[in-house]
Amino acid sequence: MVRRLSTADDGFEATFAALVEAPRAAAENIAAAVSEIVAAVRTGGMTALVDYTKRFDRFDLTAENICVGEEEIAQAESRCDSETLAALDFAAARIRAYHEKQKPEGLRYTDEAGVTLGWRWTPVDAAGLYAPGGRAAYPSSVLMNAIPAKVAGVGRLCLCVPAPDGSMNPLVLAAARRAGVDEIYRIGGAQAIAAMAWGAGPIGPVDVIVGPGNAYVAEAKRQVFGRVGIDSIAGPSEILVVADGANVPDWIAADLLSQSEHDPSSQSILMTDDAGFADQVAAAVEVQLAASPRREIAAAAWRDNGAIILVRSFDEAPALVDRLAPEHLELAVADPEALLEKIRHAGAIFLGRHAPEAVGDYVAGPDHVLPTARAARYASGLSVLDFMKRSSIIGCDPEGLAAIGPAAARLADAEGLPSHAQSIRLRLK
Amino acid sequence: MVRRLSTADDGFEATFAALVEAPRAAAENIAAAVSEIVAAVRTGGMTALVDYTKRFDRFDLTAENICVGEEEIAQAESRCDSETLAALDFAAARIRAYHEKQKPEGLRYTDEAGVTLGWRWTPVDAAGLYAPGGRAAYPSSVLMNAIPAKVAGVGRLCLCVPAPDGSMNPLVLAAARRAGVDEIYRIGGAQAIAAMAWGAGPIGPVDVIVGPGNAYVAEAKRQVFGRVGIDSIAGPSEILVVADGANVPDWIAADLLSQSEHDPSSQSILMTDDAGFADQVAAAVEVQLAASPRREIAAAAWRDNGAIILVRSFDEAPALVDRLAPEHLELAVADPEALLEKIRHAGAIFLGRHAPEAVGDYVAGPDHVLPTARAARYASGLSVLDFMKRSSIIGCDPEGLAAIGPAAARLADAEGLPSHAQSIRLRLK
Numbered sequence: 001m002v003r004r005l006s007t008a009d010d011g012f013e014a015t016f017a018a019l020v021e022a023p024r025a026a027a028e029n030i031a032a033a034v035s036e037i038v039a040a041v042r043t044g045g046m047t048a049l050v051d052y053t054k055r056f057d058r059f060d061l062t063a064e065n066i067c068v069g070e071e072e073i074a075q076a077e078s079r080c081d082s083e084t085l086a087a088l089d090f091a092a093a094r095i096r097a098y099h100e101k102q103k104p105e106g107l108r109y110t111d112e113a114g115v116t117l118g119w120r121w122t123p124v125d126a127a128g129l130y131a132p133g134g135r136a137a138y139p140s141s142v143l144m145n146a147i148p149a150k151v152a153g154v155g156r157l158c159l160c161v162p163a164p165d166g167s168m169n170p171l172v173l174a175a176a177r178r179a180g181v182d183e184i185y186r187i188g189g190a191q192a193i194a195a196m197a198w199g200a201g202p203i204g205p206v207d208v209i210v211g212p213g214n215a216y217v218a219e220a221k222r223q224v225f226g227r228v229g230i231d232s233i234a235g236p237s238e239i240l241v242v243a244d245g246a247n248v249p250d251w252i253a254a255d256l257l258s259q260s261e262h263d264p265s266s267q268s269i270l271m272t273d274d275a276g277f278a279d280q281v282a283a284a285v286e287v288q289l290a291a292s293p294r295r296e297i298a299a300a301a302w303r304d305n306g307a308i309i310l311v312r313s314f315d316e317a318p319a320l321v322d323r324l325a326p327e328h329l330e331l332a333v334a335d336p337e338a339l340l341e342k343i344r345h346a347g348a349i350f351l352g353r354h355a356p357e358a359v360g361d362y363v364a365g366p367d368h369v370l371p372t373a374r375a376a377r378y379a380s381g382l383s384v385l386d387f388m389k390r391s392s393i394i395g396c397d398p399e400g401l402a403a404i405g406p407a408a409a410r411l412a413d414a415e416g417l418p419s420h421a422q423s424i425r426l427r428l429k
Numbered sequence: 430m431v432r433r434l435s436t437a438d439d440g441f442e443a444t445f446a447a448l449v450e451a452p453r454a455a456a457e458n459i460a461a462a463v464s465e466i467v468a469a470v471r472t473g474g475m476t477a478l479v480d481y482t483k484r485f486d487r488f489d490l491t492a493e494n495i496c497v498g499e500e501e502i503a504q505a506e507s508r509c510d511s512e513t514l515a516a517l518d519f520a521a522a523r524i525r526a527y528h529e530k531q532k533p534e535g536l537r538y539t540d541e542a543g544v545t546l547g548w549r550w551t552p553v554d555a556a557g558l559y560a561p562g563g564r565a566a567y568p569s570s571v572l573m574n575a576i577p578a579k580v581a582g583v584g585r586l587c588l589c590v591p592a593p594d595g596s597m598n599p600l601v602l603a604a605a606r607r608a609g610v611d612e613i614y615r616i617g618g619a620q621a622i623a624a625m626a627w628g629a630g631p632i633g634p635v636d637v638i639v640g641p642g643n644a645y646v647a648e649a650k651r652q653v654f655g656r657v658g659i660d661s662i663a664g665p666s667e668i669l670v671v672a673d674g675a676n677v678p679d680w681i682a683a684d685l686l687s688q689s690e691h692d693p694s695s696q697s698i699l700m701t702d703d704a705g706f707a708d709q710v711a712a713a714v715e716v717q718l719a720a721s722p723r724r725e726i727a728a729a730a731w732r733d734n735g736a737i738i739l740v741r742s743f744d745e746a747p748a749l750v751d752r753l754a755p756e757h758l759e760l761a762v763a764d765p766e767a768l769l770e771k772i773r774h775a776g777a778i779f780l781g782r783h784a785p786e787a788v789g790d791y792v793a794g795p796d797h798v799l800p801t802a803r804a805a806r807y808a809s810g811l812s813v814l815d816f817m818k819r820s821s822i823i824g825c826d827p828e829g830l831a832a833i834g835p836a837a838a839r840l841a842d843a844e845g846l847p848s849h850a851q852s853i854r855l856r857l858k
Contacts (some may be wrong), residue, residue, distance in 0.1 A: 083734045084843045087836040094833070098546060101536060109530075116529060116780065117794055122773050124807045125751075138844050171843055207807040226662065229807035233655065247702055254852035293847055322554075336824070344551050348537040351824030353543065356852040359825065362837035366821035367544055378553045378636040378658035380819040390809040392795035395765070395780035396788060404523070408791035414513045415567050418722055419690045423683035423785040 001284060002027040002302055016309070020323050020374070024305055025235050034190045035221040041194035044356050046201030052191040057133075059166045061187065067202060068184040068240040073177050076170035085174060091363045092143050092178045098365030099151040102383050105413035108393065113403035117397030121388050123153035124229070126204065128196030129181065130211035131172055133162035133188055139175035142363060144368045145211045145382065146179035154386035156204065157181050160196060162188020180407070189213075193220035197228050208387060210369075231386055232379055235372035238266035239357055240346075241328035242317055243281075244333045247275030247353055255330060258358050260301035261294040267305040269324065271317060318342035325376040328357045341375075345375045403425055431674050431711060431731055435739040436749075449752050449803070453694040453734055454664050463619045463648040470623035472658055475630030475846030483619040488595045490616065496631060497597070498615040502606050514603060520792045521572050522605045528580040537822065542832035545824030550817050552582035553658070554635065557625030558638035562591035568604035569790060573797045574811065575608035581816035585609050585765035587635065589625060594726075600751070612758045613735035617643075622649035626657050637816060639798075653722070660815055661670045661808055665694035668786055669755035669775075671746055672710075673762045674703030676782055682713035684759060687787050689730035690723040693709055696734040698753065700746060707737050747771035754805040776805045790840020830856055 005015050046063070053061040060320040072122045075084065091134035127149045131142050142159065147155050161168060165184045176184055185203055187195060193213075201203035209221060211232040221230045239259040246295050256268040272278050285302060289295050292372050302372035311317055314333065321329065331340055336351040343349070345368030348360055369382035396404070405424040412420035434444050469477040475492070482490040485825045516672040537547035560571050571588065578586050588605050590597060592615045605613055614632055616624060622642075628634035639652060639660040650659045668688040672681050685697035701707050714731060718724050740746055750758060754774035762768055766779040772778070774813065776790055776799030790797045798811035810841065825833075841849035 019497060025661065036585060036705055042523040087839040087843075088834075090836040091840060094540075094542075097540070101538075102548070104533075107530060111523075111526070111794070113523075114491055119795070120778075126771070140844065142838055171544075189654055196823075225709075226802070226804070229804075237531045248855070251852065251855050254848050254855055257848035260848070260850045261846055278737065288851070290849065294554060294845075298848065330736065340822075343555070345818075347821050348821040348823065349549075352826065354827050354830045355823055355825040356830075357809055358846075358852045359830065359833055359837045360821070360823050360848060363833045364544060364823045364839045365540075366548070366823060370821075371818075373655070375655070375658075376818065376820070378818055383819070385814075389800070389805065389807055390812070391775050391779040391805070391811055392789070392796060392799075393769075393780065394784055394789050394793045396453060396784040396793075397781065398783050399786075401783045401788065404519075404788055404792045406520040408793075410513055410518060411517040411569055411791045414767070415515075415569065415688055416723075417687070419683050419686035420787040420790060421728065422717070423680065423687045423787045426677070426680050426683055429783060 002306045002308055003114050004308050005311055006143055007316050008310070010235040016115060016320065018305055020038040025373070030215055030217045030219055034216055034223060038194040038220060039225055040201050041191050042198045049191055049195060049200055052189065054185055056189055057162050057164050059163050059186070061173065062198065063201065066185055066187065068173065069184055074172045075122055076173040077167070077177070079170045080174050088139060088171070088175055089142065092147060094363050094365040095143055095147045099148045099367070099384055103151065104385060104388065114400040115404060116393070116400070118393040119390050120393060121390050123155070123388050126156040126158070127154045127205040127387055128206035128209040129157065129159045130192060130209065130213050130217055131159060131161045132213055133164055135159070135170065137172045139169070139171040139375040140368065141173055142175040142178050146176065148367060148384045149269065149387045150180040153382035154382040154387050156183070158185065158196065158203065160185045160187050160192035162192070177276060188347070190220035192218045193217055193224060196269055197224035202207060210382065210386060219276070231369065231373060231382055232371060236267065236367070237262050238267040238326050238372060239328040239330065239413035240269045240271060240321060240324055241330040241332060242271045242314070242321065242339065243277070243330070244272065246334065247277070247332050249280035249284045251353070251356070252281050252332065253288050255356050256281070256302070256306065257287060257288055257298050258356070259328070260298040260306065261292065263306065264297055264300040268302060269307045269309060271309045271311060271313050271320065272323055274306065275310055278310055282308060297407065314339060325374040327372045327376065328360070329369045330355065330357060330418040345376045347371045347381055431540055431735045431737055433737050433739070436741055436745050437739070445749065450735055453696060454802070457644045458514055459644055459648050463645055463652060464618070464621040467623040467649055467652055469631050470620050471627045476628055477619055478616055478624060481618065482513040482616055485618055486591050486593050488592050489811035492630065495614055495616065497602065497615055502602045505597070505602040506606070508599045509603050513600065517568060517572070517600070517604055520569065521576065523792050523794040524576045525580060526573055528577045529663045529798070532580065533814065533817065543826065543829040544833060545822070546827070547822040548819050549822060550819050552584070552817050553636040555585040555587070555635040556583045556816055557638040558586065559621060559638065559646055560588060560590045561642055564592055564701055566590070566598035566601045567763065569797065570641060571604040572608050574624070575605065575610050577796060577813045578610040578816045581813040581858045583816050585612070586611035587613045587614065587625065587632065589621035591621070611800060619645040619649035622646055622653060622851050626653035639811065639815060660798065661800060663798070665696065666691050666761065666833045667696040667755050667801055668757040669698045669700060669750060669753055669760060670759040671700045671743070671750065671768065672706070672759070673701065673743070674704070675705035675763065676761050678706065678713045679707035679857055680782070680785070681710050681761065682717050684785050685714060685731070685735065686708070686717055686721065686727050687785070688757070689727040689735065690721065693729040694725055694734065695729060695730040698738060700738045700740060700749065701741055702740050704739055707739055711737060717831055743768060744849050750767070750775065756799045756801045756804040756805065759784065759786060775807045776810055
């Protein structure tokens, strides 16, 4: 039985607060183990990669096979069915088009004091992308991580994918080629993150590392942060569906299960103003669960982390939505735009009854790498900005410096920094 | 004697690589101590704040004096001299004007498939700012951290400043009022960061924490990251001055010392194509050092971390600049725009002979919180973006879903996620 909350209940605030604060990802104490791997790769390079790959992936890495060649990628593609490849192409084109629109612009201007000001955006030189291997290999994630880098203008994009027992997912290779990945390496885990951060064997160091992975990969990203930039550390996925009683219960049930089926720690929440509809959805979830090939995972997630929240009116929804700050938010109501106006925190927002979250996972265009665990209060999804940086630009001629220099020198005096003041006053003489 | 490098030397690459990679900030092993403080504040709230403030700041914190009131701020202002206050106002107005231009815009559009796409930027609800107290209290940092938050539209901005032995810097309070800070608390250290992240006593939790601090503050920010967003962890400051022989040696010497005087671990580097000019600057540095009230700090920084790099031609400069990826870069050459075009990595770039870095610290307008330690390869200075987040927007009607849904369902099939596919196919029937 999924938990049911109602804003009309006396204990609602406490129950809701507990739901908001409940940790879903178990903290693993692997910092020391990861630190050892990172240090070993940093000092040992290729030798360490060979050792760890033998141990963790049961694969004999060599200088010849570490890099996945053009021919192997072409062979992998030939094993994929053409309809799926066409869907990948369709997705890649749409993701590229959306991210192109998010490329930031620089600015240059001269202000009323005669000072030249502005900023310039430039891409990082090199980015590294991690993709899980084996059964959890998702070609869509390769597109969603690699395309923003290439749209940003990153010159060198390398991808690390583990090859457990030597096997690689052909669709992952096909996605990497479509996304413009320049180099693919057959390594995984914390050792792959360390190799991209510091360089190892044929792998040159990168400036930014992104992409999902297991707890070792996440901890390794944390540890190399500062040496390189990283995207956020992703937690289990989440969906909050705000739906009125005019929806088809089966559709909403499938939306809820589309997150539950990811992982037992995923969270799916239905918020509705219609108790009868809530019952229908709950029943539909049970029916669909029974038929799902992923029912064990989905049932555990729904039972342990799922919830149905009954509100007296959708006027109560925005404040509750903002406290949950969900990764994915569906507004399956008659006037989604009106509700959207009142909501502030969510990673991606799906409008209307015909916008299931799954279209956002694959083909809509916006990135599917989104803030989890309430990070949507302060963080954004992956974008071209994660692969670019902004330099401020300041130019003065003697007149401009005469206009703004004295105030700066005065503040330098107040802060007790004499050379700061002197660097200005010498030029004002 | 400062170290001298020349690209004409045989050993240049090794010496330059050592300069680039040399760590300047000593790693302190304080994670456990900070973790204890953070946990104590999280569980103990005000009681823990009182204990730590007594111990570290020798100040008896109470429910009455933890918050700095309007009257105290007004009294502090009355102790500041009017010319310095006018300079603060001047700086605040210019910083505000620049950051206003960096406010990002949302977008909504319907693409050729009939799908509604876009994104929306919204500010975080609450931000926390840390400012060091005592002698290292910099009112300019309060402006540079607080103004972007307010320009972003943050509703609640709180500031924590330690009051060692009860004393506070009046200019810091004056700067906070000018920047629009809503709440000021008289606490510091890791305990202040924990209080803002989790809430404690009268301090409500915030969503983002920014601002400089000592090693305890930096480590506390690292530890609360995820609970809240943080700005980057700042290292010792740096300047790289690229100057030809037509500059006044005294001006360039002052520019170099304006970074050296911050901290013994600061780094100042001169890159020039004129050996005679290099000698003149080196001599001018010694003269200015001898006269500086901060000569101990500045001399240590210049001796231990400073450098003069002689290039055969400025054609060699861009590649070397990009490897250093300096926080501050001055281009004091005849045609700075031409050089700017070829350079990719720097936090802030100052153009021409009349743009000393110190104007950027105070009044130019761009933020003075900038990436250090080569992070300019991938990171940007503080801006309104650090206080905002972007929600993706996706809307479909039946026609839009019919256009893009089948490809998404196909990819869900390929990834083995049946409920993803079902949430789309049920709607396509």
